[in-house]
Amino acid sequence: MSSKLIIIADLQRFKLFTSKVDPMGREAVELMEGSESLDIHQRLHEKVSDQQGNFQGVGASGSGEDHNRGLEEERRRIKEIAQQVNKTIQNHGENPWYFAAPKAINNQIVELLNPSIKARMTMNLHADLSKIPDDQLLKHFQK
Numbered sequence: 001m002s003s004k005l006i007i008i009a010d011l012q013r014f015k016l017f018t019s020k021v022d023p024m025g026r027e028a029v030e031l032m033e034g035s036e037s038l039d040i041h042q043r044l045h046e047k048v049s050d051q052q053g054n055f056q057g058v059g060a061s062g063s064g065e066d067h068n069r070g071l072e073e074e075r076r077r078i079k080e081i082a083q084q085v086n087k088t089i090q091n092h093g094e095n096p097w098y099f100a101a102p103k104a105i106n107n108q109i110v111e112l113l114n115p116s117i118k119a120r121m122t123m124n125l126h127a128d129l130s131k132i133p134d135d136q137l138l139k140h141f142q143k
Contacts, residue, residue: 004122005097006141007088009081011074011105012037013130016088018095019138029137033088037077078105082112089117098141100125 006017006029016033081101089097101109103126110118123141132140 003095004141005089005092005095006137007085007097007099008129008137009085009099009101009105009109010128010130011077011081014081014084015130017134017137027138029134031134035084037080074105078108079112081105082109085109086114086117089120094120096120096122098123098125100127100129100140102126102128 004019006019008015008017014033014035014037015031017029018032019027019029021027085099097120099106099110099121106124106126110121110124113121125140127140129137129140
């Protein structure tokens, strides 16, 4: 039996697991790759170069204000996650793969996947599984 790939993501974390069956017939997961993006949780003044996060706009015209910066950063992170999923699945052959991401971002990520990658997905869960213990992960993907 070939191993399954399990990808767990949220705006901060990306984890790739593989499932293996031992000689006794028990299935277990092993973390193959993991990354964390701390940018998403930084405060604005940590990201911009103006003094203490204050924007130096012109008068009350609104020039230089933070217009939807948080939304743009979220969109950028979703795009990065989709690219990471595409690359990961392409690099791991024809193994079946499973995906889980929070409901708020799951569909946006899946929409950005390559059609051939998306077609190979076996199961898609709208759930944040990024913080659960590894040994409890498989029970969420059993049919």
